[in-house]
Amino acid sequence: MNERVLTLKGVGKVNCKQVNSLLHEYLDGDLTGVKLHQLSHHLDTCSNCKENLVQLEKTEALTRSLPKSPVPDDLSNKIMDAIPMNSGNRWMRWAKQYPAMAAAAVFVIIMTGSLFAINEPDSKLIVSGSGMEYVVIKDNQVIVPEGQTVNGDLVVENGEIIVEGTVNGKVTLIDSEINLLASAEKVAGGVTHIDQTLDWIWYKISGFFDLFKKE
């Protein structure tokens, strides 16, 4: 009924060019009501436009069915290697650029820190080492999670270290405790305890010289 009125007024008829845009709307799932009727009427009588629709539908199907290329196996590693893990940490960036300056700064921090620490029982947890990527810090605990391997030494000050995984280097504890889960062989390089004495200061000073040797 409606249609007829439209047709009579000449609004219902569409030409092939207009149909083309209707075809695309149809493919997008946007075509309803009067426009849908207009399209189907036109297609009933125009083989050209009908062929167009078939072609467009085939084009869509072929495009969708294109197989995805295999993703390289090492893609995750490549991505993670490109991530600067400490880009957010200005101090670390600076330290990498100026290792000698950083070493001097660390020395000052250590010496200042030590003066306080001797008299201050509840000092902050400090962790240092060469294999820190895989350790987890929680409150005053340093955790080497199960299945993780620290390829280097760890120094823990004013805290507790829980070794669930493996440490290939040695662990030095300064006013700290160690908690080895299951097997005590998990620290390959052995465990050293240091208390708040002169030993400790000597340890730090020698550590400071180590910094220069190794950088």
Next chain:
Amino acid sequence: MLKRSSKILITLEHSNHYAGGIVVDSTEVKIIKLAKRGNHQAFSDLVDLYKNKIYHLGYRMLGNKQEAEDITQETFLRVYKSIHKYDAKYKFSTWIFRIGTNLCIDRLRKRKNAFSLDAETIEGEGIDGYDILPSEDDSPDQQLIISETQRHVRKAIDKLPEKYKSVIVLRYLHDLSLQEIGDILHMPVTTVKTRVHRGREYLRKKLEHGNLL
């Protein structure tokens, strides 16, 4: 806040940490939250969730393996550097697709500029810049057995002008809605539709030309 360190002292004051494998409710939202706080493991999980999608996007947009890898790396580097700016009100996939798509578009534009310069020097030789492009370069062991038809379709997509290519790739290879594509490309849905229509016409003509329809 996991720190990588080589003989450098770090003082840690934060206590909210996450280790690989401890996450019980590993929904994407939680992973993103942790990654936002700088958690290494969470970020690596995020990589595993999205790397394939971004790689496929890159492969389809740029047409070769090397550049697909490059833009996947670049995308995650950008995600890493700007994840603090990500607003959790919006879908993460939209955000990461936006970064990836923009990187692809940049490359396509640079390529086009490079070729128009080349065109001046080799003027008159009738070389279609796209033909010099490194195309499908899968090593034999990775080669997919694809039909002649599929090779044609791939070529047709490769040759799509950049502004149609991005919508076609997002629409048909990633099966995204027109609205999502609009969000990714920062454009109104009507514009997306126009581009899908034109891209579809373009492909139809190419495929018809190759007697595939």
